[in-house]
Amino acid sequence: MAQPIPIHKHSPLKASCHQCSLSNLCLPLAIEENELDRLEDIVQQGRIFNRGEHIFDQSTPFRSCFAVKSGSVKTSIITESGEEQVTGFFMPGELVGLDSMSSSTYACTAKALERTSVCEFPVEKLEDLTGKLPELQHHMYHLMSQEIQNGHQLAMLLSKNTAEERIAALLLSLSSRFQRRRLSPTNFSLPMARNDIANFLGLAVETVSRVFTRFQNQGLIRARGREVELLDVEALQMVTRDSSRQGC
Amino acid sequence: MAQPIPIHKHSPLKASCHQCSLSNLCLPLAIEENELDRLEDIVQQGRIFNRGEHIFDQSTPFRSCFAVKSGSVKTSIITESGEEQVTGFFMPGELVGLDSMSSSTYACTAKALERTSVCEFPVEKLEDLTGKLPELQHHMYHLMSQEIQNGHQLAMLLSKNTAEERIAALLLSLSSRFQRRRLSPTNFSLPMARNDIANFLGLAVETVSRVFTRFQNQGLIRARGREVELLDVEALQMVTRDSSRQGC
DNA sequence: CGTCCGGATTGATCCATATCAAAGTTGTAC
């Protein structure tokens, strides 16, 4: 397990919500300086996890939500039967753990896909604070509702779309999330293994692999291991939308 | 569209959160009398919709969440290509519209599956109130998080389970929701058509139909149209769990 | 620099479920 880096009150790190380049993605507040101060009061910043380390484990006491600062996180559920179901990938600026706010234990396990730093928000303090800052409360509702919608989107992908459509959708989702961080939307490195992609999208690894090569042969992408280049974003968008083929 | 029944302040209906048999399921509050009073101040009770009527429509301005009082509700998304994806079924005591709290318009359409009465919670007022009542805020987080988990559960069902497993899971889910309302968990009437079940579970109608008859032949259920009797709940639970077959 | 090992790719085959097609059934409006 990872060893959190202890942060003392008034440590130099404490000021960094103000400086954090992700502050507008993570838990953005009105430009009220003191609101951001109060958020900083409750957050534990800069905890680092190495690739493969667990940020939290399913069924252990639920204490905190975590904002990804850098790196990336995979969440998954382990069923009674021992199967894994990947429930999401989280990139910098995104909040992990919202699905656990209904229970006293974590509903899933969160694992760092690479060296990853996170900010920790203890739930109790967070709830106190959202009770005082309507903007922040609103934003929490926003994030949770967004996550519900993501779930529906995924359900839709899983129940109605072909392997190609699912993978195109994932690539485009990642692309736009990189773009939001002002990184290249066409040239990035997948943080997760083919296996994780397959599991997340309800496919076999082999299928994922085949679709990648098919896309490559069609000139839609270039892929070398985890390194991916989107060569024809429009065509990829067509792929996802062409579940509407029959309508035309 | 349905015509809401106008409720005047201080109408006799106003007192009914106290009396409502679902108050412990819907938005339960500490036994503080005055908290329930404040909830009553913001809720519009007793709006009735007939079968097929829309409670709200995707892409129209998001104003309110709705608690189902009686009857049942189906939510679904219509994609650009015109396909429908059923995202959920809501029974009495459950709150519809949480997935829309991130946007200014409804993320889905909610349709009454039968004659249905709902209580309306205008979001603005609801957010104000949750800011003042920590218990209520906590409960909102709870409900939303629960819905995220439901989504993951569904995604899992869709990506890993066979038609039989999906349908067994749905029947058991409905069963326990009926039980929560102190109705028979083994003898109930499905509020939705086979079509909706199929769509929700990512199956073809024909498959749903076949699985129902298969279950019937195996003596697990008796089904006559929408009337269903669960004859062997344990066996149904086995069906859902037997995705763990290979482990034994 | 070779060896080893987990992950990725490629190929061949099979199966669960979609799809197509056609009756049945139920409810309900006239």
Added chain:
DNA sequence: GTACAACTTTGATATGGATCAATCCGGACG
């Protein structure tokens, strides 16, 4: 009571992706 429309069931066939089985690649490590 009849008849239409919507829903459901049943049967025959087709197929996308799973599964099984090698092989291949890249990086860590001796």
